[in-house]
Amino acid sequence: MFATFACTPEALVLLTSALLFALGAAGLLLRRNPMAMLMSIELMLNAGNLVLVLAARANNFVGAQAGALIVLVLGAAEAVIGLALALALFRRRSLTDADEPQEVSG
Amino acid sequence: MIGLLPWAWLCTLPGLLLTALGRGQRPGLASLPGPLAIGLAGVAFLLGDHQPVLHRTAEWLPLVPDGAFSLRLDGLAAVMLCVVGFVSLCVYVYSLSYMRADPGQRRFFCLLDFFVAAMTLLVLAGNIAVLLAGWAGVGLASFLLIAFWRDREGTLGAGLQALAANAIGDAALLLACVLVPAGQGDLTTLAQIGPALLPGGFGPLAWLIVIAASAKSAQGLLYFWLPSAMAGPTPVSALIHAATMVAAGVYLLVRTAAVLALAPEVLHAVAWIGVVTAAFSALASLSQPNYKRGLAYSTCSQLGYMFAAVGFGAPFAALFHLLTHASFKALLFLCAGAVIHAAHGEEQLAKLGGLRRQLPQVMWLALIGSLALVGLPVLTAGAFSKDLILEAALHHDPALGWLLIGSVFLTGLYAGRLFFGVFGAGSSVPHREVHPPDALLLLPLWPLAAGAILLGWVGTPLAALLGTPQVVPVVSNLGLLASGLGIAGFVAAGLWQRARAGAARLPQFGVPWLGPVTGIGRSLASGFAGLHSGRLGLYVFTAVIGTAAILLFAVARAP
Numbered sequence: 001m002f003a004t005f006a007c008t009p010e011a012l013v014l015l016t017s018a019l020l021f022a023l024g025a026a027g028l029l030l031r032r033n034p035m036a037m038l039m040s041i042e043l044m045l046n047a048g049n050l051v052l053v054l055a056a057r058a059n060n061f062v063g064a065q066a067g068a069l070i071v072l073v074l075g076a077a078e079a080v081i082g083l084a085l086a087l088a089l090f091r092r093r094s095l096t097d098a099d100e101p102q103e104v105s106g
Numbered sequence: 107m108i109g110l111l112p113w114a115w116l117c118t119l120p121g122l123l124l125t126a127l128g129r130g131q132r133p134g135l136a137s138l139p140g141p142l143a144i145g146l147a148g149v150a151f152l153l154g155d156h157q158p159v160l161h162r163t164a165e166w167l168p169l170v171p172d173g174a175f176s177l178r179l180d181g182l183a184a185v186m187l188c189v190v191g192f193v194s195l196c197v198y199v200y201s202l203s204y205m206r207a208d209p210g211q212r213r214f215f216c217l218l219d220f221f222v223a224a225m226t227l228l229v230l231a232g233n234i235a236v237l238l239a240g241w242a243g244v245g246l247a248s249f250l251l252i253a254f255w256r257d258r259e260g261t262l263g264a265g266l267q268a269l270a271a272n273a274i275g276d277a278a279l280l281l282a283c284v285l286v287p288a289g290q291g292d293l294t295t296l297a298q299i300g301p302a303l304l305p306g307g308f309g310p311l312a313w314l315i316v317i318a319a320s321a322k323s324a325q326g327l328l329y330f331w332l333p334s335a336m337a338g339p340t341p342v343s344a345l346i347h348a349a350t351m352v353a354a355g356v357y358l359l360v361r362t363a364a365v366l367a368l369a370p371e372v373l374h375a376v377a378w379i380g381v382v383t384a385a386f387s388a389l390a391s392l393s394q395p396n397y398k399r400g401l402a403y404s405t406c407s408q409l410g411y412m413f414a415a416v417g418f419g420a421p422f423a424a425l426f427h428l429l430t431h432a433s434f435k436a437l438l439f440l441c442a443g444a445v446i447h448a449a450h451g452e453e454q455l456a457k458l459g460g461l462r463r464q465l466p467q468v469m470w471l472a473l474i475g476s477l478a479l480v481g482l483p484v485l486t487a488g489a490f491s492k493d494l495i496l497e498a499a500l501h502h503d504p505a506l507g508w509l510l511i512g513s514v515f516l517t518g519l520y521a522g523r524l525f526f527g528v529f530g531a532g533s534s535v536p537h538r539e540v541h542p543p544d545a546l547l548l549l550p551l552w553p554l555a556a557g558a559i560l561l562g563w564v565g566t567p568l569a570a571l572l573g574t575p576q577v578v579p580v581v582s583n584l585g586l587l588a589s590g591l592g593i594a595g596f597v598a599a600g601l602w603q604r605a606r607a608g609a610a611r612l613p614q615f616g617v618p619w620l621g622p623v624t625g626i627g628r629s630l631a632s633g634f635a636g637l638h639s640g641r642l643g644l645y646v647f648t649a650v651i652g653t654a655a656i657l658l659f660a661v662a663r664a665p
Contacts, residue, residue: 025650028646028650029643029650031645031646032643037642098642099640099642
């Protein structure tokens with residue numbers, strides 16, 4: 001039964017998306033390097049986008065495509081701010097651990 | 107045209123952008139039209155035909171409960187808009203002078219703009235999902251503004267306490283959001299959901315709402331963050347931690363009073379939480395060495411009165427007290443700010459005192475605020491709303507009612523202690539030269555003082571407007587008794603102050619068994635602040651687990 005389910009194109013896309021999302025989440029949890037963490041977030045965003053676009057096709061609902069575009073813009077904005085922060089920190093030290101800067105703590 | 111009014115929450119965003127981009131010679135001037143427009147939106151609605159205005163986009167995310175963007179402007183929201191607009195306009199003008207010399211004033215006004223936008227969104231929310239967005243936004247703004255002076259000792263810790271306490275409330279509200287069946291999260295019709303659709307009936311939903319409200323309004327065991335929040339600038343204490351944000355919990359309870367009415371045991375618990383917080387905070391205020399912390403405990407206590415009113419089944423009394431309290435407590439805090447400003451940042455009561463001669467105008471304003479807090483009948487607004495709460499309390503549960511009336515005496519005592527401690531004659535501490543407040547600093551105090559005197563008279567028309575017509579009595583026997591107790595406490599504190607005029611220390615009113623109670627609060631506070639470890643992995647892990655759990659729950663209950 002699983003074999004027949006997995007053969008439909010929708011299911012393949014869904015599985016790919018789930019895999020991508022799991023990879024991204026795992027990367028975000030396990031990696032300490034801020035660059036790698038940013039890339040993992042991008043991976044998760046794109047996994048979500050895949051499902052949105054799939055749903056747009058399957059249900060003939062264009063709104064979901066607009067949603068996917070919004071997610072793209074959001075991802076770009078997030079990358080800009082994240083990279084700027086990472087670079088600003090990187091200039092002061094070789095930053096390999098996102099938990100390292102602890103100057104501002106209560 | 108009137109259909110655009112629910113978008114009033116966008117009004118402060120132009121000011122935010124202009125200030126953030128560094129436009130304008132004087133930061134803050136660009137922000138002034140925002141709160142003015144918000145207040146006028148409320149007034150415009152109240153002048154109209156009072157038909158609720160509703161905005162609702164389509165269901166975007168059917169899986170997420172009530173995943174639509176919905177705004178609602180009705181009588182209740184319009185009254186709150188007037189409060190938010192009026193108080194924040196006063197605080198903005200005040201901040202123009204108060205924060206003038208601060209190097210971070212641009213950031214200050216940006217954060218204030220963000221707060222007002224989030225608060226207005228909270229007020230205008232049509233369903234739980236949008237409410238949650240505003241709810242989390244004001245919590246974030248509160249944290250950022252408490253920790254505004256980053257390099258001062260203890261500000262960040264205080265901000266983290268607020269953040270942690272707010273997180274409990276946010277989580278409760280998020281769970282409530284998931285508990286409500288899809289598409290039925292409209293705040294005004296929550297009580298009409300079929301009980302079969304809610305797991306466990308209305309009890310769990312009501313509890314979650316009450317927990318969220320207690321965290322925001324610093325009630326019960328979750329009071330601990332509000333006194334610490336006084337580490338922020340005084341205009342912030344006046345706007346966020348006295349008049350508007352902490353009142354959001356009460357607003358939520360008033361909004362969902364119909365749901366609470368369906369869960370009587372929760373309603374009873376709310377009454378208890380309110381009365382106990384009102385009494386204990388009043389006691390705790392008596393032993394505070396810090397001026398602002400004394401006022402903060404007073405805010406906890408007054409919010410307790412509002413909670414109790416909701417618990418006694420009188421949500422209108424709670425809203426009315428919210429309205430008058432916003433005016434007189436903001437006035438008291440801004441007076442405290444003027445005093446602290448004049449005394450070069452000194453906040454310890456022991457080192458303030460005898461300021462009657464140097465700051466006569468501030469003294470009269472603080473007297474108006476204090477008397478409204480105590481409840482001088484007819485002349486001040488506080489008396490009208492407090493009498494309404496006490497009336498409901500005695501009618502509903504005489505034992506709790508008398509406890510609440512007893513707390514009025516404590517209110518008088520702590521109000522008197524703070525007032526005479528700062529302005530009375532009894533300071534033996536030689537004062538450095540006081541630098542007088544300028545006209546801009548004192549200007550916004552007058553409209554607030556006018557509100558503290560006159561707002562009581564709007565009670566009866568307000569009740570009619572909100573669809574719960576009742577006559578707010580000008581004087582009643584009960585009101586006179588309570589006022590008598592309050593004034594007695596006020597005068598007693600003044601006499602004590604005079605008797606001890608030669609002593610170096612202020613009366614502390616040490617209550618021995620209060621120590622353990624505040625001890626619990628302190629350990630809660632440090633425990634919660636410690637939850638914020640700054641470890642990114644931990645945050646991500648919690649977020650992933652929490653999201654997964656809530657999604658699973660939502661999928662499980664999707665039809």
